Amino acid sequence: MALVRSDPFRDIDRLLQQLWRGPDGAARPSALAMPMDAWRSGDRFTIELDLPGVDPDAVEMTVEDNVLVVKADRPHTQGADDDQLLIAERPYGTFTRQVFLGDNLDTDNIEATYLAGVLRLTIPVAPQAKARRIPIHHEPERADQLTT
Numbered sequence: 001m002a003l004v005r006s007d008p009f010r011d012i013d014r015l016l017q018q019l020w021r022g023p024d025g026a027a028r029p030s031a032l033a034m035p036m037d038a039w040r041s042g043d044r045f046t047i048e049l050d051l052p053g054v055d056p057d058a059v060e061m062t063v064e065d066n067v068l069v070v071k072a073d074r075p076h077t078q079g080a081d082d083d084q085l086l087i088a089e090r091p092y093g094t095f096t097r098q099v100f101l102g103d104n105l106d107t108d109n110i111e112a113t114y115l116a117g118v119l120r121l122t123i124p125v126a127p128q129a130k131a132r133r134i135p136i137h138h139e140p141e142r143a144d145q146l147t148t
Helices: 010-019
Strands: 038-041 044-050 061-066 068-075 093-100 111-115 118-124
Touching: 038 093, 068 118
Parallel strands: none
Antiparallel strands: 038 044, 044 118, 061 068, 068 093, 111 118
């Protein structure tokens, strides 16, 4: 059972986004600005995304065709217009992260919580994907079945 389907272009996309910089030299939003941990615990998968400095009302999540999209906006906090920017390492702007979910997950029952800059998603395993015991029906043996 898998949380994430294979996405061969993900690493290439991350590298390109990391290398891309805006005309002012400041780093632009990328998937790396929304680091993620994921794990399975029993019949639930948990994903945590770091979103420091993002207002919970500025986070939007959608799921379509087993692709979960998390979009968040972090505003630039530079001072007044006449302030001189000395270092700009913190990314700002709109961040988007896609997570490719396996068919075995119940995307209709995703739960999301946000605490201290961490977005936690809990995704249950779909009922049809859970291991289940298959009963074996037994019929009494008949004499005509025993002859060879």
